[in-house]
Amino acid sequence: MMIVDLIDGEDFRQRLVSLGVRIPKEACPETCARLAAGCHRAKGVEGLESAIRELMQHTDVMLPSVREAIERHLLPVFSAV
Template identity: 90%
Template sequence: MMIVDLIDGEDFRQRLVSLGVRIPEEACPESCARLAAGCHRARGVEGLEPAIRDLMQHTDVMLPSVREAIERHLLPIFGSP
Protein backbone atom coordinates (compact mmCIF):
# COMPACT_ATOMS: atom_id res chain seq x y z
CA MET A 1 0.00 0.00 0.00
CA MET A 2 1.33 3.40 -0.97
CA ILE A 3 0.73 6.30 1.37
CA VAL A 4 0.68 9.75 -0.21
CA ASP A 5 1.28 12.91 1.77
CA LEU A 6 -1.43 15.36 0.70
CA ILE A 7 -0.85 19.09 0.55
CA ASP A 8 -3.53 20.33 2.90
CA GLY A 9 -4.43 23.72 4.34
CA GLU A 10 -1.88 23.46 7.15
CA ASP A 11 0.95 22.58 4.75
CA PHE A 12 -0.04 25.57 2.61
CA ARG A 13 -0.20 27.90 5.63
CA GLN A 14 3.19 26.73 6.90
CA ARG A 15 4.74 27.30 3.48
CA LEU A 16 3.46 30.88 3.47
CA VAL A 17 4.51 31.53 7.08
CA SER A 18 8.03 30.32 6.23
CA LEU A 19 8.15 33.09 3.62
CA GLY A 20 7.28 35.71 6.24
CA VAL A 21 3.54 36.05 5.68
CA ARG A 22 1.69 36.43 8.99
CA ILE A 23 -1.27 34.05 9.00
CA PRO A 24 -3.38 32.97 11.98
CA GLU A 25 -3.11 29.29 12.89
CA GLU A 26 -6.77 28.60 12.23
CA ALA A 27 -6.82 30.24 8.78
CA CYS A 28 -8.43 28.29 5.96
CA PRO A 29 -6.69 27.99 2.55
CA GLU A 30 -8.85 30.81 1.16
CA SER A 31 -7.77 33.18 3.94
CA CYS A 32 -4.14 32.09 3.60
CA ALA A 33 -4.12 32.85 -0.11
CA ARG A 34 -5.90 36.19 0.37
CA LEU A 35 -3.47 37.28 3.07
CA ALA A 36 -0.43 36.22 1.04
CA ALA A 37 -1.72 38.04 -2.04
CA GLY A 38 -2.37 41.18 0.00
CA CYS A 39 1.12 41.10 1.52
CA HIS A 40 2.66 40.55 -1.89
CA ARG A 41 0.78 43.51 -3.37
CA ALA A 42 1.66 45.74 -0.40
CA ARG A 43 5.34 45.00 0.10
CA GLY A 44 6.29 41.98 -1.95
CA VAL A 45 7.01 38.55 -0.51
CA GLU A 46 10.38 37.24 -1.56
CA GLY A 47 10.13 33.70 -2.83
CA LEU A 48 6.34 33.65 -3.05
CA GLU A 49 6.04 33.16 -6.78
CA PRO A 50 8.53 30.25 -6.98
CA ALA A 51 6.91 28.62 -3.94
CA ILE A 52 3.46 28.83 -5.51
CA ARG A 53 4.72 27.60 -8.88
CA ASP A 54 6.34 24.65 -7.08
CA LEU A 55 3.13 23.84 -5.21
CA MET A 56 1.15 23.93 -8.45
CA GLN A 57 3.42 21.20 -9.84
CA HIS A 58 1.84 18.91 -7.26
CA THR A 59 -1.88 19.44 -7.80
CA ASP A 60 -2.35 15.68 -7.98
CA VAL A 61 -1.66 15.48 -4.21
CA MET A 62 -3.19 18.85 -3.30
CA LEU A 63 -6.56 19.22 -1.65
CA PRO A 64 -9.03 20.99 -3.96
CA SER A 65 -9.56 23.81 -1.45
CA VAL A 66 -5.85 24.67 -1.56
CA ARG A 67 -5.69 24.53 -5.36
CA GLU A 68 -8.79 26.70 -5.74
CA ALA A 69 -7.48 29.30 -3.29
CA ILE A 70 -4.15 29.51 -5.12
CA GLU A 71 -5.86 29.77 -8.50
CA ARG A 72 -8.28 32.44 -7.28
CA HIS A 73 -5.94 34.70 -5.28
CA LEU A 74 -2.29 34.03 -6.08
CA LEU A 75 -1.87 32.97 -9.69
CA PRO A 76 -3.56 36.16 -10.98
CA ILE A 77 -0.99 38.37 -9.25
CA PHE A 78 1.77 36.52 -11.09
CA GLY A 79 0.13 37.02 -14.46
CA SER A 80 -1.45 33.57 -14.67
CA PRO A 81 -5.17 33.03 -15.20
Protein backbone atom coordinates in the same frame (compact mmCIF):
# COMPACT_ATOMS: atom_id res chain seq x y z
CA MET B 1 0.58 0.04 -0.05
CA MET B 2 1.67 3.53 -1.00
CA ILE B 3 1.09 6.42 1.39
CA VAL B 4 0.79 9.86 -0.18
CA ASP B 5 1.43 13.03 1.78
CA LEU B 6 -1.35 15.41 0.77
CA ILE B 7 -0.83 19.15 0.61
CA ASP B 8 -3.56 20.35 2.94
CA GLY B 9 -4.49 23.73 4.38
CA GLU B 10 -1.98 23.51 7.23
CA ASP B 11 0.89 22.60 4.87
CA PHE B 12 -0.05 25.55 2.69
CA ARG B 13 -0.25 27.90 5.68
CA GLN B 14 3.12 26.74 7.03
CA ARG B 15 4.80 27.33 3.66
CA LEU B 16 3.46 30.88 3.56
CA VAL B 17 4.46 31.57 7.16
CA SER B 18 7.98 30.32 6.41
CA LEU B 19 8.17 33.05 3.74
CA GLY B 20 7.26 35.70 6.30
CA VAL B 21 3.53 36.07 5.65
CA ARG B 22 1.60 36.58 8.89
CA ILE B 23 -1.37 34.23 8.94
CA PRO B 24 -3.59 33.27 11.89
CA LYS B 25 -3.11 29.71 13.10
CA GLU B 26 -6.59 28.48 12.18
CA ALA B 27 -6.83 30.24 8.79
CA CYS B 28 -8.46 28.34 5.95
CA PRO B 29 -6.69 28.03 2.56
CA GLU B 30 -8.83 30.85 1.14
CA THR B 31 -7.75 33.23 3.92
CA CYS B 32 -4.12 32.13 3.61
CA ALA B 33 -4.05 32.83 -0.11
CA ARG B 34 -5.88 36.14 0.25
CA LEU B 35 -3.49 37.36 2.96
CA ALA B 36 -0.42 36.23 1.02
CA ALA B 37 -1.66 37.96 -2.14
CA GLY B 38 -2.33 41.18 -0.24
CA CYS B 39 1.08 41.07 1.40
CA HIS B 40 2.75 40.42 -1.94
CA ARG B 41 0.92 43.34 -3.56
CA ALA B 42 1.83 45.66 -0.67
CA LYS B 43 5.50 44.93 -0.22
CA GLY B 44 6.42 41.80 -2.11
CA VAL B 45 7.17 38.43 -0.55
CA GLU B 46 10.52 37.05 -1.61
CA GLY B 47 10.21 33.49 -2.84
CA LEU B 48 6.41 33.47 -2.91
CA GLU B 49 5.99 33.10 -6.64
CA SER B 50 8.51 30.27 -6.94
CA ALA B 51 6.99 28.49 -3.92
CA ILE B 52 3.49 28.70 -5.41
CA ARG B 53 4.67 27.60 -8.85
CA GLU B 54 6.40 24.61 -7.21
CA LEU B 55 3.24 23.74 -5.26
CA MET B 56 1.14 23.90 -8.43
CA GLN B 57 3.31 21.17 -9.95
CA HIS B 58 1.80 18.84 -7.32
CA THR B 59 -1.93 19.42 -7.79
CA ASP B 60 -2.42 15.66 -7.91
CA VAL B 61 -1.68 15.51 -4.15
CA MET B 62 -3.19 18.89 -3.26
CA LEU B 63 -6.57 19.27 -1.63
CA PRO B 64 -9.03 21.02 -3.94
CA SER B 65 -9.57 23.85 -1.44
CA VAL B 66 -5.86 24.71 -1.54
CA ARG B 67 -5.67 24.56 -5.33
CA GLU B 68 -8.77 26.73 -5.73
CA ALA B 69 -7.47 29.32 -3.25
CA ILE B 70 -4.14 29.54 -5.09
CA GLU B 71 -5.84 29.82 -8.46
CA ARG B 72 -8.28 32.47 -7.23
CA HIS B 73 -5.95 34.72 -5.24
CA LEU B 74 -2.28 34.09 -5.98
CA LEU B 75 -1.89 33.14 -9.62
CA PRO B 76 -3.62 36.36 -10.78
CA VAL B 77 -1.14 38.40 -8.72
CA PHE B 78 1.78 36.79 -10.52
CA SER B 79 0.27 37.08 -13.99
CA ALA B 80 -0.36 40.81 -13.43
CA VAL B 81 3.37 41.49 -13.15
